[in-house]
Amino acid sequence: MANKRVGKRTVRLQNNPTIISAASVVGPKEGQGPLKDYFNLVLQDDLYGEKSWELAESKMVQTAMQMAVKKADKKLEDVNYLLGGDLINQILPASFAARELGVPFFGIYGACSTMAEGMCLSAMLIDGGFADLILSGTSSHYCTAERQFRFPLELGNQKPMTAQWTVTGAGSVLIAPNEKGPKVRYVTVGKVIDKGIDDGNNMGAAMAPAAIDTIYSYFNDTKDDPNSFDIIATGDLGLLGKQITEDLLKEKGIDISNVYTDCGIEIFDLEEQDVHCGGSGCGCSATVFAGYIYQKLLNKEFNKVMLVSTGALLSPTSTLQKQTIPCVAHAVVIEND
Template identity: 85%
Template sequence: MKSKRIGKRTIKLNNKPTIISAACVVGPKEGQGPLKDYFDLVLTDDLYGEKSWELAESKMVQTSMRKAVEKSGKKLEDINYMFAGDLINQLFPASFAARELNIPFFGIYGACSTMAEGMSLSAMIVDGGFADLSLSGTSSHYCTAERQFRFPLELGNQKPMTAQWTVTGAGSVLIASSGDGPKVKYITTGKVIDKGIDDGNNMGAAMAPAAIDTIDAYFEDTKDDPNSFDLIITGDLGKLGKQITQDLLMKRGIDISKVYTDCGVKMFDLEEQDVHCGGSGCGCSATVFAGYIYNKLVKKEFNKVMLVSTGALLSPTSTLQKQTIPCIAHAVVIVNE
């Protein structure tokens, strides 16, 4: 057990858990962005044929997970565990998807860090010999998140330029004990960091300190070289949070500028699409990874990637009680070997 730990917060997975497939579904606006060719399914209707946005989000989770299993040549009954979560109270979309998929289910909540959290847990459970196949994924929906955390869409509230657009999308990966594909090699688990930001429309500034803390911890633990990566990508900090992260890491002596970007920046055309600072939501890093990044890894165009999904752990209740925003970031390093 101890042999797998490196430093204080990082583990090295010696048994090479492999991401054997990935799949994602996105909404119409995401399908108009620069990554449109990497998604498995682009919806033409935000409701996805359902009676509510929450049910539509749950259906997206089901679709992405079914597609990931199908692409691997496996069957749903072959899967040992499912890790999933989302932004909605009581994990409504994930839990209702698990009901339909009939896979042993761990519901997890890390806000928008859920993709990397689920991948971490899936990889650890496979590496530890507790499962041969573990499915993990997450989702978000612009309309469900707005209704829960902000204002009813019907009000048409204006947002400040620091705000981001919640991605409508779901992404899933299937991690196996053997097979072809990129391997999960390192995991650095985040700590909850709160620097006193209380503006729910400035999530990039709130989450950036958590991303900085986790990335710093990885390099402190491993003594790795940032430039050995093809890509270091944070979850959904957007344009503002990305710049804060890059600048403050530079002050700590960690220069990631040549290999760094953010999923919230990659998802949309910030000049042409009205998304202010970029994308956010659980589905942001999930779909960017399961679509764009995984495709590049399989084609060996990327051989070493760090995904740092970032999450703001606020709730409607904490906001009404005037609390600041605690945040977290989890890092997963994926390599071709």
């Protein structure tokens, strides 16, 4: 019997999966934003000494994972499983990083929801007694995402104001049972939601319904109080998607306005940096959580947080075939003791 389930969609972890360390690596633009002091490494250039942007992204996530292990005074040989994925074809950056790290590897794909997806799966594996130490992380890169999903950078295409800027960054967490540090208490796994948006430059509107569905399901399952949270952070809805989420949750009787933000809004200065509606990409929620939110948890400035990473499950093929954009959002609730 599944005795850890709460309601229809939520799982309550009982064996204290603990985030014992986290690490973040970001590009130069992100390193100029308001969270610059929270990142472990700010790159001087987007190529990170590599010959291609894809290899640079792989090196970023590899670096973040190695840093997370080192910060916890562990070795890669101590890690039972590595969970990772990203936006690029066949999750190339994560797979190539796993090749170098030499840890048993679960390649996962949830588009920009991958950070929370990996944390959910890692926490459940730890809670079930299947591992003692799991490394999870993800990445994105402005140049790799533009090349794959939109237009070559050399064309200099203009973007509509609903568009967002893919974060160049990688974040990683290391999770173990019954340790000191912030604990994963609940996970709520998202459904794939598609409300008919087909504009790849309006991801906030496309992903907001998935975030609404997951957040509402958590509160419906647990009867928790939104105001008991220090922060509820969606992954990369940007200004437009955040407003849609907040407004429609209110219509459903869930008011998160006092504690709600979006990682895509936090990572950039929207007035000073030309990012339109904000940041996006797997690396958006990954770096904001592994840098800013995790440090606030360690300092006890935050004691209860919900991370809801949001992902648009489109591909170049689906776009060319004029399909609408299915989306998903996964929620992970983390608390201090």
